[in-house]
Amino acid sequence: MSTTVVSAPGKVLIAGGYLVLDPAYTGVVVSTSSRFYTVISDGNGFNPGRVTVKSPQFTDGLWEYDVNVKGEEVEVVQVQEGEHRSILKPRNKFVQLAIQRSLLLALELKGAASLESSLSKGLNIYILGANDFYSQRSALASLNLPRTLEALHKLTPFRPCNVPISQVHKTGLGSSAALITSLVCALLLHAGVVSTSELSKAELTHDRKLVHNAAQYVHCLAQGKVGSGFDVASAVFGSQLYRKFGPAVLEPLMGDSVHAKLLAETLRPENPKWDHEVKPFRLPPGLRLMLADVDAGSDTPSLIGKVLSWRKNNVEEALHVWTAISEANSCLAVSLNELSELNDADPATYTAVFTKAAALIKAKWSTAFEDPASDKIVNVLSEVATATEDIRSGMRQMGILADVPIEPDEQCRLLDACIAVPGVIGGGVPGAGGYDAIWLLVIDGGETQGALSTVEGVWQSWTEMSVSPLMAWESHEGGARVEKIENVPGLVEAIGNE
């Protein structure tokens, strides 16, 4: 059987942090051009049922499993034999659960003979994350390279991190959600549960929904909790306005083991208990997402715990703040969509406005255009800017009230400096906030680079915190997708060099 390759993008929650944990609110999530890749091929046939998983970027990135189909069960046991039999090999709960539950679903939907046949030669699986998922500061420093996009492009794709997986410095793009999505989707594709043709369709097909439900389930199980799931949803479907599903749908499946029939019944897309909402979305033409990793990462679970307990103990105050943030979040989504519509209606005027606005600070926009068509476009652009400012002030207020550093002063100063650059529309702290990252929306100056290079200059010369750019922009390829291995720069080499 041929090689199966599936990629899934990372994410940036530009609006809706915390609120999206409650299905009453939606989040605006942008999926990134930086992706996780899973490559599956048949083994050499000496060990039927042996599944070998390698993550060549990590010093401990090797896990071997023996998979046995036993009646209505799929047993996945980590292989412990080898040179150092007395030392238990490290486990990878995320990977092991993805394999067990995906193959159990395949058993129910394709039958034992089909599953046994796809495992008959064993499977070799490679998992690789784009460099953006892991901080490249030390790599740049060791090569004497500056922290710039140009320098990042010089690094080998999928470069080894030279540490065990538990010690890697993640950048917040959602490595575990992108990994689980690419792995679950690749396994379901390799086992014939979903098809390349269905996954290639632009619409939200049955197959894509099944991948979503399965990946969402495995991710929740591996994390030991049902979060909002915006990260898995964007890894599967791409940029979107997301509303969380009620956790009740997964309750019957959260135990240590699960019956194949119940698994398939629960995960099938027609199950009405899957009540999440995915409204596909994309950033308007001419706007580019810029991301930077800021040195000290924050502990998201403890931030979440504190915010949720503040909300529980201060119901009215929290409702007031969340309502204001939610209104600003909606304004952001509506005005971004409106810009896309204005471009569709009159691309020439749209491009002319963007070209002129790119060179101006926001305060000058309102007086720079005289004709009504341009005026309309620049007004909506200003609404985007205002919405990002309103979101930031709401998030800062929530941080103060809940005593949590959502947009701490250091991040606030950095964002203010970036947003003052001509051509920068707005920005914020992604997701839960804290000290770990910032995002910006910038007018894409094309060849001239404009705001992009000025912002990079601000980041490079920033001394209060160490700021390092990420290469990602918005994914134009949507969510999870089937790849040809030779079309992904560096992938063959990353696997071959190992």
Ligand SMILES: Nc1ncnc2c1ncn2[C@@H]1O[C@H](COP(=O)(O)OP(=O)(O)OP(=O)(O)O)[C@@H](O)[C@H]1O
């Ligand atoms: N390249 C990889 N290969 C195998 N497993 C990986 C890889 N990257 C991440 N993982 C798995 O994902 C787990 C990390 O999950 P965790 O929830 O801490 O990350 P995250 O919060 O998604 O990361 P991020 O900071 O990128 O948002 C690791 O412990 C490991 O099990």
Ligand SMILES: C[C@@](O)(CCOP(=O)(O)O)CC(=O)O
């Ligand atoms: C705080 C929260 O709403 C967003 C966390 O996002 P991030 O992992 O910081 O990008 C939690 C969640 O939605 O799971």
